[in-house]
Amino acid sequence: MKHAGAGIAITGSGSAAPVASLDNDQLSQIVETSDEWITARTGIRQRRLANSGGTLAQLATQAAAQAIAMAGLTALDIDLIVLATSTPDDLFGTAGLVQAGLGASRAVAFDLTAACSGFVFGLVTASQFIHTGVYRNVVLIGADVLSRWVDWSDRRTCILFGDAAGAVVLQANERDRLLGFELRSDGTQNHYLNLAYQPQATSLLDGLEIGQGSFHPITMNGQEVYRFAVRRVPEVIEKALFRANLGVEAVDWLLLHQANQRILDAVAQRLNIAPEKVISNLARYGNTSAASIPLALDEVVRQGTVNPGDTIATAGFGAGLTWGAAIFQWGR
Structure with a gap:
């Protein structure tokens, strides 16, 4: 139930992307493709890629800090951080690392996974905490480092993906701007697009087997x-x-x-x-x-x-x- 005066406004935005870029001509040196082919079918000409030391938390923290500054707030004003991502640094969650990086010690933080729909799902989720009067200042971040999970020999997928983060600040507002x-x-239809876990049978004892493995590329x-x-x-x-x-x-x-x-x-x-x-x-x-x-x-x-x-x-x-x-x- 929406409380009186508990509408939401989007008052700040921020973004971050790695410095390194890979354009289509460079990509054609890795797989059999061309700038003309990629551009005609996708509209993509280049993508940003995180280096081996780059983390999702770094990108997400940078984007969130910009959004908080634009909104005229400080990290200590933030009540909630929602990180929409499918590529966490830690499978247990990366939002806590972002909270620590921002110094937002009063904020609760959690990850939300809905792939490419994550930001929209996060926007609706975060807004509910404001509508119900629980929180007033929320940071919503969408961030992914898909280069970690791309098969760079698969030209159907490796031409598409890049790494970046974007963030917004949602604040309680008299007028609700989420219409x-x-x-x-x-x-x-899950099988049409996935990044699935691939278990390997591992025997612990006779008659006791578990599955241990890793995630398969996109x-x-x-x-x-x-x-x-x-x-x-x-x-x-x-x-x-x-x-x-x-x-x-x-x-x-x-x-x-x-x-x-x-x-x-x-x-x-x-x-x-x-x-x-x-x-x-x-x-x-x-x-x-x-x-x-x-x-x-x-x-x-x-x-x-x-x-x-x-x-x-x-x-x-x-x-x-x-x-x-x-x-x-x-x-x-």
């Missing part, structure tokens, strides 16, 4: 994921708009998970949203999973492209399979 949302999952049926996205994403955005009691004409900006430019174009076309309203930076970063939406948001906010009060329709989609949309206004 509507819709979240969906379909586990029957596998994806690109054709099925594309088909799923162009069908389901417009639908879920329309449902979120319905819950917000808005028509598509009220949307100032379409901010989708940055997976593939052809998906962005197809979704905008199906919704009758003009190309100039579509936010895209995947040419420079590739698919950064949970980081992609806040990374792109921070860029356009800092450029002054997005202004306070602008209405943004955002949607994430990916492994699980999961998908979801949220309609929000930037600023207080």
Whole structure:
């Protein structure tokens, strides 16, 4: 139940990406591909890659610190940190490391895993703590280091992914700037995109066997994921708009998970949203999973492209399979 005066506002944003980049021409020296082939099919021209000493916690902490500063808060003002990631430094969770790195000693912190939908799922999850009056200042981070889990000999997947983090600050506000949302999952399609654990049979005693192993690199049926996205994403955005009691004409900006430019174009076309309203930076970063939406948001906010009060329709989609949309206004 929403308490009086417990709406949410998104008051700060931040982002971080590794310094090292890998462009398509360089990638063609690793696998049989070309800049022309990659660009035509995905719109991606380069991606950022964390080095062997780079951690998810470092990227997430840097993005969160920027968002906190933009919101005019300090780390000690933060009540909750939600880290949306599928590539933690520690399987027990990485949000605690971010809390320590920020010095946000009063904040509770936890990880949330919903792959490329993680930021949208995190936005809805974090907002509930504010709506119920439990917390007032929340940091939501989307961060992934997918280069750790890419098979660099598989040209179907290695061309797509990059590493980055993005963050926003959500604050209690008199007027609720989260106008509507819709979240969906379909586990029957999980096999189309996954990063699965591969157990190896290990005998402890006669008749007592366990499975120990590691995670297999990312596998994806690109054709099925594309088909799923162009069908389901417009639908879920329309449902979120319905819950917000808005028509598509009220949307100032379409901010989708940055997976593939052809998906962005197809979704905008199906919704009758003009190309100039579509936010895209995947040419420079590739698919950064949970980081992609806040990374792109921070860029356009800092450029002054997005202004306070602008209405943004955002949607994430990916492994699980999961998908979801949220309609929000930037600023207080």
